[in-house]
Amino acid sequence: MIDHRRLGRELDLFVSDPLAGAGLPIWLPAGAAARHAVEEYVRELERRSGHQHVYSPPLGKRELFELSGHLGYFADDMFPPMRLSADDEFVLRPALCPHHALVFRARGRSYRELPLRIAELGGMYRSERSGVLGGLSRVRAISLNDAHTFCAPEQVGAEVVEILGLIRAAHAALGVRPAGFRLSLRGPGEKYVGDDAQWARAEALLREALAGVEYVEAPGEAAFYGPKIDIQIVDAAGRESTISTIQVDFDKPERFDLSYTDSDGGRRRPVMLHRSLVGSMERLFAYLIEVHEGAFPAWYAPVQLVLLPVDDGQADAAADLARRATEVGLRVAVDVAGSLGARVRDAARRRVPYLGVLGAREVADGHLALRLRGGHALAPMPADAALALIGGQVAARAADLLPQG
Numbered sequence: 001m002i003d004h005r006r007l008g009r010e011l012d013l014f015v016s017d018p019l020a021g022a023g024l025p026i027w028l029p030a031g032a033a034a035r036h037a038v039e040e041y042v043r044e045l046e047r048r049s050g051h052q053h054v055y056s057p058p059l060g061k062r063e064l065f066e067l068s069g070h071l072g073y074f075a076d077d078m079f080p081p082m083r084l085s086a087d088d089e090f091v092l093r094p095a096l097c098p099h100h101a102l103v104f105r106a107r108g109r110s111y112r113e114l115p116l117r118i119a120e121l122g123g124m125y126r127s128e129r130s131g132v133l134g135g136l137s138r139v140r141a142i143s144l145n146d147a148h149t150f151c152a153p154e155q156v157g158a159e160v161v162e163i164l165g166l167i168r169a170a171h172a173a174l175g176v177r178p179a180g181f182r183l184s185l186r187g188p189g190e191k192y193v194g195d196d197a198q199w200a201r202a203e204a205l206l207r208e209a210l211a212g213v214e215y216v217e218a219p220g221e222a223a224f225y226g227p228k229i230d231i232q233i234v235d236a237a238g239r240e241s242t243i244s245t246i247q248v249d250f251d252k253p254e255r256f257d258l259s260y261t262d263s264d265g266g267r268r269r270p271v272m273l274h275r276s277l278v279g280s281m282e283r284l285f286a287y288l289i290e291v292h293e294g295a296f297p298a299w300y301a302p303v304q305l306v307l308l309p310v311d312d313g314q315a316d317a318a319a320d321l322a323r324r325a326t327e328v329g330l331r332v333a334v335d336v337a338g339s340l341g342a343r344v345r346d347a348a349r350r351r352v353p354y355l356g357v358l359g360a361r362e363v364a365d366g367h368l369a370l371r372l373r374g375g376h377a378l379a380p381m382p383a384d385a386a387l388a389l390i391g392g393q394v395a396a397r398a399a400d401l402l403p404q405g
C-alpha cells in the first residue's frame, strides 16, 4: 500500500512531531528542496502569464475577516481570535483573499490595469479536528498557491479559460493526473452570500468556460461566496480531494467596495476570481509522493545526481565534479561510505534519478558512467556532457531521464 506518510519518512521529506502539534508537519531538507523547485516553477509560470506576486501576513485584525465574511460564514474552520487588548484582536487567516482585496484597494485602479492578477504562495490556517489530520494531506498550517484576478465582468470568461490552460500546464509538468472536473454549485441552506442573479450569472460563466470539458455538477460544494470549478484528484487510498480550483466572486468586491475607473470615466465594480493552480504545497506533495512513489521527475528530485567514487583514489575527482555540478545548478551529493553495491542500493532506495560512478578509468579519461534510476546504465561519457544531459532534462522539466526521440 502506497502511503505518502511512510514514503515521507523513508525519504526524509517531512516529519510530524507531536511536540510541534498535529497537522503541523515540518519539511526536512530533502522535502524542502523538492518543494522549492516546484514553487520556483509555479512562480515562473505565473509571472509569464501576467501575474504579479505579493507578500502578505498570515494573520490580521479581526475586523478584516468580519468585513470579508469569513468570521460570519467560516468561523467554525478558523482558530479562535487572539486578544491583545480589549479593542485589538487578531485572527490567523483562513484565506488570502482579504489581503489581496487590500492590494487592489491600495491605490486607485483604471480599466487599463485589468485583468489585474495578484499571486502569492502564502500561509493560512484551518482549525481541522485532530481526528482527520494525517501527514501532509490534511494540515492546520497551509501554504497555498493562490491568486486573485480582478477583472471587468466581460473579461471573466476569457480569464477562466486562460487559467484552465495554466492548470493543465502545471499538471503536465508535475505529473498530476486529474480524476475529473467538477462544477461546484450552491446547495440547500443559508450559508451563501450574494443574490440569486449573481449566482446564476457566475454559474453560466463557468459552464461556458467548461464547454468541451467533461465535468460533473456538485450541488452543495460551492464556496460561501460563489460557484467554482474544482479539479479533483484521488489518492492512493481512494480518497478524493480538490487540487485546483477557479472561483467566481461577486461578493468580496462589494464588501471591500472595490472599484476602478472605466474608459468613460465612470466607477465600476470588478469581479474577483479566486484560483489555485496546484492547491496547497502540503496536499500537492502528499499526492506527488504517492503518484510517483517518491521517484520525482529529475527537476524536483531532492538530490538529482549522486556521485559514487569506486574507492578513495577517486574521492578528490568526485568532490571536484560535485562542485562543478553545483555550479551549473544541480543538486548533487557524493557518497563514499560503504561498498559500491550498498551505495548503489541506497541511492535506488532514495529514488535518486542519476548515479555517476567514478572509477580509476573514468577519472583518467575525464569521463562519468551514468546509471539511471531503474538501473539502465549509459556508456561512460565526458563528465561535462553528463552534466549537460542532466541539466538539459532538468531545465526542460522533463518527465523522462533521457531526451526523447
Ligand SMILES: [Zn+2]
Pocket (backbone or CB within 6 Å): 095, 096, 097, 148, 274, 275
Ligand atoms: Zn481567495
